[in-house]
Amino acid sequence: MTDPVYLSPPDIGELEESYLVRAIRAGRFDPDGADLRAFEREVAARVGVDYALGLSSGTAALHLALLTVGAGPGTVVVVPTLTFAASANAVAYTGAEPVFVDCDASTGNLDVDLLSDLLGRLAEAGRRVAAVLTVDINGRCADYDRLLPLCAATGIPVVEDAAQALGSTYRGRCAGTFGRIGIYSFSHNKVMTTTGGGMVVSDDPALVARARHLATQAREPVSHYEHRDVGYNYRLSTLLAALGRAQLTRLDTMIARRRALRDRYAQLFATVPGTRILGAGDSGSNCWLTSVTVEPERTGWRAGELAEHLAARGVETRPMWKPMHRQPVYADRQVALTGAADQLFATSLSLPSGSALTDEQVDRVFAAITEFLDGRG
Ligand SMILES: *Cc1c(COP(=O)(O)O)cnc(C)c1O
Numbered sequence: 100m101t102d103p104v105y106l107s108p109p110d111i112g113e114l115e116e117s118y119l120v121r122a123i124r125a126g127r128f129d130p131d132g133a134d135l136r137a138f139e140r141e142v143a144a145r146v147g148v149d150y151a152l153g154l155s156s157g158t159a160a161l162h163l164a165l166l167t168v169g170a171g172p173g174t175v176v177v178v179p180t181l182t183f184a185a186s187a188n189a190v191a192y193t194g195a196e197p198v199f200v201d202c203d204a205s206t207g208n209l210d211v212d213l214l215s216d217l218l219g220r221l222a223e224a225g226r227r228v229a230a231v232l233t234v235d236i237n238g239r240c241a242d243y244d245r246l247l248p249l250c251a252a253t254g255i256p257v258v259e260d261a262a263q264a265l266g267s268t269y270r271g272r273c274a275g276t277f278g279r280i281g282i283y284s285f286s287h288n289k290v291m292t293t294t295g296g297g298m299v300v301s302d303d304p305a306l307v308a309r310a311r312h313l314a315t316q317a318r319e320p321v322s323h324y325e326h327r328d329v330g331y332n333y334r335l336s337t338l339l340a341a342l343g344r345a346q347l348t349r350l351d352t353m354i355a356r357r358r359a360l361r362d363r364y365a366q367l368f369a370t371v372p373g374t375r376i377l378g379a380g381d382s383g384s385n386c387w388l389t390s391v392t393v394e395p396e397r398t399g400w401r402a403g404e405l406a407e408h409l410a411a412r413g414v415e416t417r418p419m420w421k422p423m424h425r426q427p428v429y430a431d432r433q434v435a436l437t438g439a440a441d442q443l444f445a446t447s448l449s450l451p452s453g454s455a456l457t458d459e460q461v462d463r464v465f466a467a468i469t470e471f472l473d474g475r476g
Contacts (some may be wrong), residue, residue, distance in 0.1 A: 132337025157284025373397025
């Protein structure tokens with residue numbers, strides 16, 4: 100059988116190799132290494148924020164971002180139920196209680212009406228809400244036009260989980276910059292990667308300084324080892340930052356390739372009644388993953404059947420995230436639900452979306468989908 104086609108493989112080549120070799124030859128590997136500082140400056144400039152802090156993962160970045168806005172025992176953090184577990188886990192690390200809120204069925208992003216009701220109920224119950232954590236799902240920004248005024252009116256800081264959305268824009272502004280503090284992930288399957296890594300971004304110098312302090316073992320600025328807080332070892336390796344710098348120069352090209360793939364899927368499924376592309380028509384999305392939603396009553400087939408057909412031909416797909424309120428680890432938490440996330444989990448499939456897919460691999464994916472559709476048509 101031919102080589103498998105993965106959902107979102109890393110897009111790493113000769114440019115990355117040359118940056119890494121240069122970083123190794125520079126011979127300085129501590130967190131003050133030139134590549135880490137430069138990577139932070141370059142990402143900050145790219146997305147239009149004053150400060151950035153390179154970290155060992157997006158999850159670490161979320162953990163620190165939440166700590167800096169005051170999440171901790173006795174507080175609540177509102178989290179979309181349709182997300183990757185890291186969003187909820189980072190809340191749990193701080194000791195705050197995650198409360199899950201459902202999504203909008205057409206975008207997969209946080210349902211703002213439901214959030215509004217929920218914040219009212221939490222206030223009535225006397226709960227202290229430390230933050231609303233927004234997630235820009237599959238690279239599409241949440242509905243910030245409505246979200247930001249709502250949170251501002253209640254004085255609750257927004258923390259933006261833009262792990263999937265580096266390079267996306269909303270009304271001309273970059274994903275990651277909508278909250279008091281935002282985060283990116285450079286995990287191996289994200290739109291650009293350091294194989295493992297993350298970043299905190301903010302215009303607030305105090306928040307980023309606090310995150311930097313916590314990320315480096317909370318060591319006080321004296322010559323001996325002095326610590327007033329429990330710190331973490333969360334900094335990004337400067338070698339991996341060099342890899343990130345190479346990736347950043349190619350970010351727009353890699354996004355263009357994902358977008359072209361999204362457009363091709365959209366064209367194909369536009370001819371299939373009962374299917375739709377999640378978050379379609381958003382020109383600001385980085386198109387990290389393209390997910391198709393299938394209404395079996397209209398198509399006569401389920402998303403899972405397409406997944407099986409593709410798997411048999413070496414093409415990887417994946418269901419949307421299983422909602423957090425369905426996860427055994429978070430089963431007994433407070434929730435505000437409409438059923439939209441459950442519905443998307445049951446009916447949606449993420450398709451190969453990576454910029455590293457070769458033309459030949461993409462053609463194989465489309466041939467396999469077309470073969471499936473012809474067999475069902
Ligand atoms: C990938 C991801 C994370 C975690 O990032 P890591 O770098 O893998 O720790 C957090 N939130 C969301 C929504 C993600 O997709």
